[in-house]
Amino acid sequence: MLTVVDWAPHGLRPHWRFPAGNLGTMPDSLDPAAQLLSLRQSIDNVDAALVHLLAERFKFTQQVGRLKASSGLPAADPGRELEQITKLKALATESHLDPAFGEKFLNFIIAEVIHQHEQIAGTGTIATHPA
Amino acid sequence: MLTVVDWAPHGLRPHWRFPAGNLGTMPDSLDPAAQLLSLRQSIDNVDAALVHLLAERFKFTQQVGRLKASSGLPAADPGRELEQITKLKALATESHLDPAFGEKFLNFIIAEVIHQHEQIAGTGTIATHPA
Numbered sequence: 182m183l184t185v186v187d188w189a190p191h192g193l194r195p196h197w198r199f200p201a202g203n204l205g206t207m208p209d210s211l212d213p214a215a216q217l218l219s220l221r222q223s224i225d226n227v228d229a230a231l232v233h234l235l236a237e238r239f240k241f242t243q244q245v246g247r248l249k250a251s252s253g254l255p256a257a258d259p260g261r262e263l264e265q266i267t268k269l270k271a272l273a274t275e276s277h278l279d280p281a282f283g284e285k286f287l288n289f290i291i292a293e294v295i296h297q298h299e300q301i302a303g304t305g306t307i308a309t310h311p312a
Numbered sequence: 313m314l315t316v317v318d319w320a321p322h323g324l325r326p327h328w329r330f331p332a333g334n335l336g337t338m339p340d341s342l343d344p345a346a347q348l349l350s351l352r353q354s355i356d357n358v359d360a361a362l363v364h365l366l367a368e369r370f371k372f373t374q375q376v377g378r379l380k381a382s383s384g385l386p387a388a389d390p391g392r393e394l395e396q397i398t399k400l401k402a403l404a405t406e407s408h409l410d411p412a413f414g415e416k417f418l419n420f421i422i423a424e425v426i427h428q429h430e431q432i433a434g435t436g437t438i439a440t441h442p443a
Binding site for chain 1 (some may be wrong): 344345347348351352354356358359360361362363364365366367368369370372373375376379380382383385392396397400402403404407408409410414416417418420424426433
């Protein structure tokens with residue numbers, strides 16, 4: 182049976198409730214196949230969010246490419262890349278992920294940014310460095 | 313000069329305003345170095361969101377691993393992986409990303425899930441298949 186806990190801030194949606202219990206686990210009443218389906222739906226939801234965020238990130242890096250090309254800013258910036266790696270490693274640690282994963286993830290993304298810039302550079306409209 | 317547009321829903325934060333103009337571009341008044349700094353701050357914000365979402369995704373895949381191990385569900389599921397690739401390619405296209413990138417991204421994530429499961433499997437507490 183679900184019970185409810187009222188922890189919504191006073192004055193904000195006072196009718197709104199959150200189910201009690203550990204929200205990170207499946208209800209015991211679900212059989213394993215139903216639990217697996219539920220987890221996979223959550224994974225698919227997260228994947229959709231990730232892809233949309235990545236699309237937004239690439240829009241920003243494309244703006245960076247155009248800005249560098251139009252303003253004569255240097256394409257390469259080793260200090261920026263080092264700063265990004267340091268930040269992502271710290272974020273990974275904070276999120277209980279392997280810091281090496283943070284670096285691998287950044288390298289994966291940068292490889293895609295370079296790939297995109299190379300494709301666009303073929304049309305002569307954008308610089309070829311990631312960020 | 314910033315002007316404001318009131319498009320907040322009636323009854324919800326009526327004092328709240330959003331700046332007018334194209335929010336996806338930089339104000340012309342910023343010099344290129346300031347524009348670059350602003351874009352990099354946005355990229356860093358997106359990266360932080362990505363890392364936290366990935367951490368959440370790995371929590372789900374760890375639950376999948378535990379569920380499969382405890383309930384005797386088969387570790388491998390080729391149909392599931394094909395379904396994931398199809399979904400991510402469609403999402404990538406919808407987000408104006410290269411569909412091949414959707415597949416590369418999924419493969420990158422699955423490689424990390426397998427890596428995590430292998431690490432945990434060394435302790436004998438979890439199955440070794442991604443999702």
